[in-house]
Amino acid sequence: MVPTTFYVLLSAVLFTIGVLGVLIRRNAIVVFMSVELMLNAANLALVAYARERLAVDGQVLVFFVITVAAAEVAVGLALLVAIFKSKRTADIDEVSMLRG
Amino acid sequence: MDSIQIPPVDFRLIAPLLVVTGWAMVLLLVDVFAIPANRKKLTGYLAIAGLVVAGLVAIPLWDVSGSTFSNMLVLDRYSLILTWIFLIIGALSITMALDYLPRHGIEQGEFYPLIMFAVAGMIVMAQGTDLIVLFLGVELLSITLYILTGFAYPRLTSEEAAMKYLVLGAFAAGFFIYGIALTYGAVGTTNLALIAERLADPAAETNQLLLLAGASLILIAFAFKVALVPFHMWTPDVYEGSPTPVAAFMSVGTKGAAFAGLLRILVTALPALQPFWLPVLGVLAALTMLIGNLGALSQTNVKRMLAYSSIGHAGYILLSIMVASERGAQAFLFYMLAYALTNLGAFAVVIALEQRSNATWSLDDFTGLYKRQPLLALAMAVFMFSLAGVPPTAGFMAKFYVFTTAYEGGLGWLVLIGVLTSALAVFFYLRVVIRMFMHEPQGDLEPALNRGLSTDIAIAGGLTLLFGIVPAPIIFLVERSLVAAGG
Amino acid sequence: MDFVLFFLTAAIALAGAIAMIVARNAVHSALFLLLNFGAIAVLFLLLQSPFLFTIQLSIYAGAIMVLFLFVVMLLGAEQVEAAQDKLPWQQPLALVMGAGLLVIAMITAVRGGSNDAPPGGEAAEAFGDPASLGELLFTKYLLPFQITGIILLVAVIGVVVLNQQRNQAQTEETPGERPSSSVQP
Amino acid sequence: MLNWLIWLIPLLPLLGFLLNVFVIRQERQAGLVASALVGGSFLLAVVATVMLGGMPEEERRVQAIAWEWIGTGTMSIPFGLLFDPLTSVMVLLVTGVGGLIHVYSLGYMHGDPRVVRYFAYLNLFVTMMLMLVMANNMLLLFLGWEGVGLCSFLLIGFWFERKVAAAAAVKAFVVNRIGDAAFLLAMLAIFSHFGTLTFYDVEVNGQIIPGFLEQVPNLLGQTFGPEWQTIAVATGISFLLLIGATGKSAQFPLFVWLPDAMAGPTPVSALIHAATMVTAGVYMMARTEPIFVASPATQSWVAWIGVLTALIAGTAALAQWDIKRVLAYSTVSQLGFMVAACGMGAYAAAIFHLLTHGIFKALLFLGSGSVIHGTHDTQDMRKMGGLRTAMPTTYWTYLVGAGALAGIVPLAGFWSKDEILAHAVSAGYWPQLIGLFIASLLTAFYMGRQVSLIFFGTQRDPHYHAHESGRAMTVPLVILAVGAAIAGLMNLPTLFSGMPAAHLLTDWLKPVLHEEAGKFNPLLALFATIGAVGMGYLGWSVYTRNAAKVKVGGQDPAYYYTGDIWDTLEAAWYVDTLYQRAVVGPFRTIGNFLAQVFDPQGIDGLVVGTGRFFGWVATGVRQLQSGYVRMYALVFTIGVVLVLSFMLMIAW
Known part of the structure; x- marks a missing residue:
């Protein structure tokens, strides 16, 4: 069996990549994708720990995370479409009227 | 295979929550099928009625305490008082919205049930004793707020605010869930009481590093929600962009709920990690008080000023949270109530002055207000002084309460920063007062007061003064609240 | 065997993730993310979570990713980052911070985990079947389950609300607009 | 009886405030209501004081609790008033002088478009000031403390069309905020060390809330362990309180706001910035005297700050042209006397000087207001001169006030100042004595200068026709002049053995301050008198003889001899400038x-x-x-x- 650490390490790297994606990408859709990546990384860690402890709880948590992720994406994309209608761009740098 | 036995649920413990969510769902249907498009105000009134009913339902629960849903939810006086505060916040915000929405051409019946769902999320956070429940509470509140923030379409700033809030909120949620994962990995449970138990148990061999990392990420997620520096950046933009009643709701609601959850976590689950979180939160509190107040100083947009001010106040509230004791909880409750009333009142005045949809919320709108609307100006002055912490207002009492609590809790240096920054804070609150009292009115901007707003302002102003002069009953109330150490 | 499978899928997951944030074209990003999600699904299977494997594939890969692709195509937002970067120093700083975060996360993962193989045996055999998961969902986790339901309801309302308003807005002038140079015609 | 009577004292002005905000829209009504209610307060205060006097000496402390303000498990703060000898004299001063100033304002503010608001603010101020001096705990005192600051801010900026006024208002508020922050910290420290904020033991709902002032003397060597620790705590708290007092009572280095505060209406300067609010710091130090006494370190700081302030402000007053700025610096200087007296342990003398100063400085300010009024808003003394014929009442009353301030026998100021100096002698504070003595010589000189510049010689600016002010203004002047002449009677030293009615005030205050009356020092009195008369005459004669050299917009005759020093004095030793340079930096x-x-x-x-x-x-x-x-x-x-x-x- 592969030790839990390996999975967690992978999850840590994936999480960081997700964070980086949010930080450096300007395409709002890709930013959302990066957030999804972060959540998935967390899910991986949860499942790995669940396996280590032989407790199903971790897997149940993943179930909730996936649901929440779906809800967030739905609202986010709806918003994006709304903004796109008037701004004609999905560049997140373009929504920067509010400042100071 | 056996059929699944759903465990018994003590419905008394979730009665207010049940009323709010149930009512909201029914209201959604009623709104669609029974209420004509030009009478959407009715939906608002029904929503307020629902919140009131929930508040009444909660009264007999004063002497009830217990936990249900496999110890994922408790009812104690701490959560009960918070529930009331949240219901008040919800009801006052809806009152503000009643005329605001049609005036700005953004009236839709869904607004009111959404506020109720947000209140439900807040109550969940006050009652939750499991990380996953707290997470879902945060998400329920947040997702609702993303929608409400973007409610003022076609105002692009509203959409922009929603977008920013959503991106950063989802980002923070990622950290939150990763923190939960690490905590789960460290102790094998997400139940707050069990976490503390495992921590205290030498045989359990909890992984300290993992737990610390998990705790850090969870703290950060909450720091984002309550807008602690440097996780505060979304606040001014989102407040400015969102419809003003929503900003009002957010400024007090999110803070109250997130702090409620944070305090529960610190008291119930993580007292053993105090050597770690105390310095972290200490630095955050200091930064928050400084940056919040400094940021407010250079604002000419009242809405943004109030946003920065709310950041500063998060710092003061954090002082009471850091004490993480019964006293701290009491100070927090009192501060929360005082702050909620004051801030909602201030926002209500802002709404009264915001009659055009292209309002800039400029300080200029307040010029000579005393001459035009003496009562409104006086009320605003009360709110400003309460926010600044000048006696005899609720804000002063609350600050005094928090500062003494923190001082006794050994947070002397933070109290020093708190006192000095609140001295600084007078600057920008005073600026509004100067505009109102020390200038002659210019232009023809007449405040649009209506019954709902007047009621709001009268209630908020009256109570702000009353709690400053006679705070004893409220203190009596919060003194009897205890944060249950798990269920 | 386990190890080979793990490293293979891990490599695919990593490659997918990196390619996703590097790809200039949003459609490519989405596809790479899909790859990553698939790999993670396989990892779930390796971790004895067949149920989550299914969910991961059906919800994430099936629904969410399709939604992403749909929106990308609808908006024609494949490439939006052609313009000059307005915050030229933001990316390098972000990379530095990312590196810092990576180091910390890896240290935490390595020092915080055990390098022993997780427990096996009879208990492990029975672990993770969908039935026990389902039972937990309806007993211990009944409350979160309900809240999730409400969250989904709210999300649905949200999408509808945001959509509805858009339709109204087309007939309306936009009086409340701040003058902004960045609005494109 | 006394229990509810004393509640009426602050409630009457509060009623006036509410009436003026919500009901009254008409100028005349506003003024009359405001004045009548403050006058009513004064009468009640007299009654209350007489009743207090009727009690046995050791029982002269009435505490009236309205409700438990903050009641938690660990903290109980009542919303209660305190009426004891110290409070009684302060209340008499506030309502008495305040009432006269209200009446005076009827005339002075006549025709101002916002006069209703003016009287509302004034009433609110009196309410807050009464809360301050009547509070039976620190928190309530702080409420009054902030309240008077707020009213002062509103009133300084009352004529907000003038940019100077708005800026001065803000400056006053901000500088005061520094002191307030220190005060708040002191309060937190007191609470955490004593567990209470009430001054004296008081019973609320059958429970005794302990008072911290009564605990202080017992603390030495007990509660906190070693004695140095006690002293350290007392020093910390008292030092914070001192900073608070320097803000409100305009002491070095926070005095910079007071001269600017003269941008407000003159009656406001008289009421707030001379007679009452600025004395709050002195009152507070007298009230918390046990804490100060417990810390020798703070005491000496207090004394030196007082002396330094008296000297700096005294010299600055020499070189001002604005009639009100002279008085403002003089106020700062006299407050320095009071603070120095506190520092030397002569709290009763400080209160004595506070009272007499309240009367004669109010008189001087009102007199200057009368001059300003009679010369159509002229404030530059270079434009005045020879007004004694045109404004005889103002002239004579002003002369009395100036004499009292300068310390001419037998006017009020002589006795109170002498009391302080005598204490310095008997307690052996020689360096401080010298400083204060010099400051009192300066006082006489600049008052001589001012009287000469305003009333003697010939009118230098022909653009106005000077006239005497109306009855509403002159009557208060006369009353105050009488007061300034005879107020010394309240605390005459024992001039000869067996003299009746000696040091009444000190005896009256004994239950609070536990002080014995100082001994009369004939030699010192002689020196002081010679000095005061001599310097006063000098100041008068120099400027009367050189009256021709004083030109509108020109230099002072003394400038030719002193040059740069004169500039330094005029800028009050550049303290303000220093702030501007150092604090604001580049x-x-x-x-x-x-x-x-x-x-x-x-x-x-x-x-x-x-x-x-x-x-x-x-x-x-x-x-x-x-x-x-x-x-x-x-x-x-x-x-x-x-x-x-x-x-x-x-x-x-």
């Missing part, structure tokens, strides 16, 4: 900054002003708030990395 001067921030003109000035003042911090905050989500996420991540690094450090 960016901008405080004055400009405030003028900009509160610039009625524009938002831009506001942003620029604050941006410069807090320099890179505020600007940095704004710039970081660039509007780009990426940026926000980056800042977020930086926070995450920092927190996690700290976490690793802990866990390692």
